Amino acid sequence: MFNEIKRLLIGRPLKNELIGExxxxxLWGLPILASDAISSIAYATEEILIVLVPAVGILxxxxxxxxxxxxxxxxxxxxLSYRQTIQSYPSGGGAYxxxxxxxxxxxxxxxxxxxxxxYILTVAVSISAGTAAITSAYPQLFKYTxxxxxxxxxxxxLGNLRGVKESSRLFxxxxxxxxxxxxxxxxxxxxxxxxxYTPPPLPINxxxxxxxxxxxxxxxxxxxxxxxLTGVEAVSNAIPNFKEPSVKHAKRVLALLAxxxxxxxxxxxxxxxxxxxxPIHDRTxxxxxxxxxxxxxxxxxxxxxxxxxxxxTAANTAxxxxxxxxxxxxxxxxxxxxxxxxxxxxxxxxxxILLSVIAGFLIVTFNGNTNSLIPLYAIGVFISFTLSxxxxxxxxxxxxxxxxxxxxxxxxxxAFVTTLVVIIIAITKFHRGAWIVVLVIPTLVILxxxxxxxxxxxxxxxxxxxxxxxxxxxxxHSYRNHIIVPIASINRASIRALRYARTISNNVVAFNISxxxxxxxxxxxxxxxxxxxxxxxxxxxxxxxIIQPLIKFIESEEHEYKKGDMITIVLPQFNINAWWQVFLxxxxxxxxxxxxxxxxxxxxxxxxxxxxxxxxK
Numbered sequence: 351m352f353n354e355i356k357r358l359l360i361g362r363p364l365k366n367e368l369i370g371e372x373x374x375x376x377l378w379g380l381p382i383l384a385s386d387a388i389s390s391i392a393y394a395t396e397e398i399l400i401v402l403v404p405a406v407g408i409l410x411x412x413x414x415x416x417x418x419x420x421x422x423x424x425x426x427x428x429x430l431s432y433r434q435t436i437q438s439y440p441s442g443g444g445a446y447x448x449x450x451x452x453x454x455x456x457x458x459x460x461x462x463x464x465x466x467x468x469y470i471l472t473v474a475v476s477i478s479a480g481t482a483a484i485t486s487a488y489p490q491l492f493k494y495t496x497x498x499x500x501x502x503x504x505x506x507x508l509g510n511l512r513g514v515k516e517s518s519r520l521f522x523x524x525x526x527x528x529x530x531x532x533x534x535x536x537x538x539x540x541x542x543x544x545x546x547y548t549p550p551p552l553p554i555n556x557x558x559x560x561x562x563x564x565x566x567x568x569x570x571x572x573x574x575x576x577x578x579l580t581g582v583e584a585v586s587n588a589i590p591n592f593k594e595p596s597v598k599h600a601k602r603v604l605a606l607l608a609x610x611x612x613x614x615x616x617x618x619x620x621x622x623x624x625x626x627x628x629p630i631h632d633r634t635x636x637x638x639x640x641x642x643x644x645x646x647x648x649x650x651x652x653x654x655x656x657x658x659x660x661x662x663t664a665a666n667t668a669x670x671x672x673x674x675x676x677x678x679x680x681x682x683x684x685x686x687x688x689x690x691x692x693x694x695x696x697x698x699x700x701x702x703i704l705l706s707v708i709a710g711f712l713i714v715t716f717n718g719n720t721n722s723l724i725p726l727y728a729i730g731v732f733i734s735f736t737l738s739x740x741x742x743x744x745x746x747x748x749x750x751x752x753x754x755x756x757x758x759x760x761x762x763x764x765a766f767v768t769t770l771v772v773i774i775i776a777i778t779k780f781h782r783g784a785w786i787v788v789l790v791i792p793t794l795v796i797l798x799x800x801x802x803x804x805x806x807x808x809x810x811x812x813x814x815x816x817x818x819x820x821x822x823x824x825x826x827h828s829y830r831n832h833i834i835v836p837i838a839s840i841n842r843a844s845i846r847a848l849r850y851a852r853t854i855s856n857n858v859v860a861f862n863i864s865x866x867x868x869x870x871x872x873x874x875x876x877x878x879x880x881x882x883x884x885x886x887x888x889x890x891x892x893x894x895x896i897i898q899p900l901i902k903f904i905e906s907e908e909h910e911y912k913k914g915d916m917i918t919i920v921l922p923q924f925n926i927n928a929w930w931q932v933f934l935x936x937x938x939x940x941x942x943x944x945x946x947x948x949x950x951x952x953x954x955x956x957x958x959x960x961x962x963x964x965x966x967k
Contacts, residue, residue, distance in 0.1 A: 360511050363694040372514045372696050373593045376602050381525030382670050383588055384607040386472050386581030388525065389664030391532060391614045392657050393479060394421075395622050396635035397574035397724070403628045406563050411623045413568060418619035421575050422612055424767055428582050429608040431739055431764040434757055435586045436600045438745065443678045444587035444671075445738035450682075452741040452748070456795070459802075461737040462679050463794040465583065467787060468730035469672035472580065473665040473709035475727050477502050478720040480662025483634075483654070499718040500710060502662050507706040510669040513695035514591055521666045528660035529610055531653045536617035539624065539643045549625045549642060570778040576771055577724070578615045580731050581664075582607065583738070587671040665709070673701030683805040684798040725782035730791065732772045739765035830915045833858040836900060836942065837922060840876045847922035847957040848884060854918060860886045861903060865894045896938055897945045904952070918953040919946055924961050 364372070374382065398417055402410030432444075439447050445465055450458025481499045485492040509520045585604040592599040618636065627638040636657060644650040673689075677698045680690035693699025716722040739761050746758035776784060814822075833851040837844040837860055844860075851858045860877070864870035870888045877886045889899045904917055921939045939956070946952045 359508055361513070361516070361695060364513065364696050368696065373591055373596075374514065375593050376599050376606070378519065378522055379588075379592055379599060379603045380606050381522035383584045383603055383667055384581065384610065385521065385525050385660065385664040386476065386584060386667035387579070387607055387611050388528060388581075388614060389476060389479075389660045390578045390580060391611070391618055392483075392636055392661055393634070393720075394575050394578035394615060395618045396629055397577060398571045398619075399622065399635060400629045401567065401571040401574055405567055408626070409563065411626060413563065413571065414619055415623055417568065417572050417575055418616060420572065421578055422616055424576075424771070425579055425582065425608055425611060425615075427760070427764050427767060428579065428735065429604060430760050431742065432583060432586045432604060433601055434742060434760065435738060436589060436597055436604065438742070439586070440589050440597045440600075441678075442587055442589040442591075442674055444583050444675070445734035445741070446675060446679060448741035448745070449737040452744040453737065455802075456799070457737055457741070459679075459684055459795050459798045460791065461734045461741075462675060462684065463791050463798060464730040464733035464737075465587070465675060466672060466730075467790060467794065468580065468727075468734065469668035469675070470705060470708050470712065471723065471727050471730065471787075472668040473503070473506075473705060474712040474716070475720060475723045476661055476664035476668075477506075477709070478713060478716075478718045478723055480658055480660075480664075481718055482720050483658035483661055495718040496714060499713045503665075503706055503710055503713065506663065506665055506669060507702060510666070510673075510697060510702050511693065511695060511699055513697050514670075516695075521663045524656065524659040524663045528656045529614070531649075531656040532614045532618065534649070535640055535643055535653060536614070536621060538649075539621045539639065540617075542643055543624050551626075566778070569774045573728070573771070573775040573778045574724075576732070576775065577728050578611065580728055581667050582611075583731060583734060584667045584671045586738075587675055590674065591670065668705065669702060672705045673698035676701045676704070679798070683802045685801060687805075722783070725779045725784050726787050729772065729775045729779065729784050729787050732768055732775060733791065735768040736765060736772055739768055831855045831857065832915055832917045833920060834861050834900075834904070834917060835859070835920045835922070836861050836863070837873075838862070838938075840873065840880065843922040843924045843957075843959040845880075846959050847920045848882070850955075850957050851918075851920045852884070854920075858884050860884055861900065862886065862888045863891050863896055863899050864888055865891055897942055900942065901945070916951055916953060918955055919943075920955045920957055922959070923956050924959045 395414070395418070398414055399410060402413055406413070435444065435448055439451075441447065446458050446462035449461040477499050480502060481495055484498065485495055491498060506521075509516070512520075582604075585600050585607065589596050589600045592603075618639070621639045621643075622635060625639055625642045627635050627642065629635055630638075634657075637654060640650050640653040644653075676685050676689045678690075679685040680687055688700045689698065689704065691698070691700060693702075712723065742761040743758055743765055746754045746761065776788060780788070831854060833855050835844070835847050835851050835858065837847070848858065848860060862870075862873050864873065867890065870890055874886070874888060887903065889903065891899050919942070921942065923939055943954045943956075946954055
């Protein structure tokens, strides 16, 4: 039944040979990888005004122009920088690979950890913001904010588990619809202003500020606006998901992403300045701009719906980047190996599920509140930006080559600017929750280094040199084998296990642990009826322990065990078809196996007996 539901939701498994068909070109790659960046247009301008308008009143709009221009300049620098990263590192991995290759292991892991945290927060923030847009339109859903968030998260997870190709088809339309809606709004808004329209004056409480314009105020507004730049790195991380020529397609998508963010963010900030809209509790700045331009007509509602959908589905950029990033890190031993395995639909399904679980935890913890999650946002991605820029700068100094001065200047400028942004975000948002990310990143780095140390140690312990291989002999009599069959009672499962044990060795012992004298007497009497020369050993356990008496027996001289011998424990196990019936039986076998596997000289074998109930067809 589980497999049938899985096939219905996810689809049939795909062969390895079809992986080329799961990749996308520019048309489908743009909406998948640009969703995060373009969705931030919905709130980036508002985040700047939230800081400025209450503080300086109408002067906020002049400062908005300056801050937006600086952010657009930073966007252009990052675009040129990541274009060079795509060309130099076509295998993907972005900041993690760049930093690892040029700055060392710790810098690379730090970049990877920072980017992974940013992807997780992208999912949590995007879904929470999308849900906020939905609950704004339908206030009766507000009390169900968290369940709505989790439902959207589950649908995104399912869509991505269906594979790269299908997820790109499923989630591309919202991105293109939002791009069309915002560009139409910008053009219409400018035309309306040029035609002589005069926006209504600001409310009196927004005309005058309560404090002077200070550097800290401007930096705080700037750090809020930098959310418009999250997602720029996604293309360099996901190069392997592009069709060949992957580098060419990735560069085009990056250029288009930057173009649309520039036009949409710059245009939205310009309209906010023209129409003098101010942040209010129950309506977003984008909603107010759209209403001022279109009124209460179809286009206004189309923008609202497109905004809600793109905010909810913007998390899809993270679903494209996070699984690929952690798969590369897992391949190099800095994350669990399971994250490098492709699922039925050739996507990194374990990474998709992990991303969903952690993002879901954040959504529940912060009650799906976007304002609570936003301060945690952006610092992770700018740390990865900075390490990537420094890594590329070091690469040009070491490698040099044609036009290396020009390339080094771009990455050097990028490194300088992004370092400043990291410092600004850390200072201005530290007390609002950024301290959590500042603590989590080094914790995650330490965990990843420990994982790598574990894998390195295991590989070293398991490694056999070529010289050793030549001297190894594998013969039928390498070990003297003792067979022990633990039995709770004499039944079809235990008899089947004993018969199998006899095919391995003549040295077989049936071992029973009884928790009272009466049970011990019953099993001994019943054993006398069995036609066998196998010895039955019954141990009384007054404290009702199961594993300890078995281990004590194995380590004793009672069964003539000698150093260098092997002991095989054959565990009888009856299997039933209905999953719920498992909970009706003791699962002692798992506890026995888990404990005995700690010993090098003990082999665990399970002898199954399939039981079909009479009422099952």
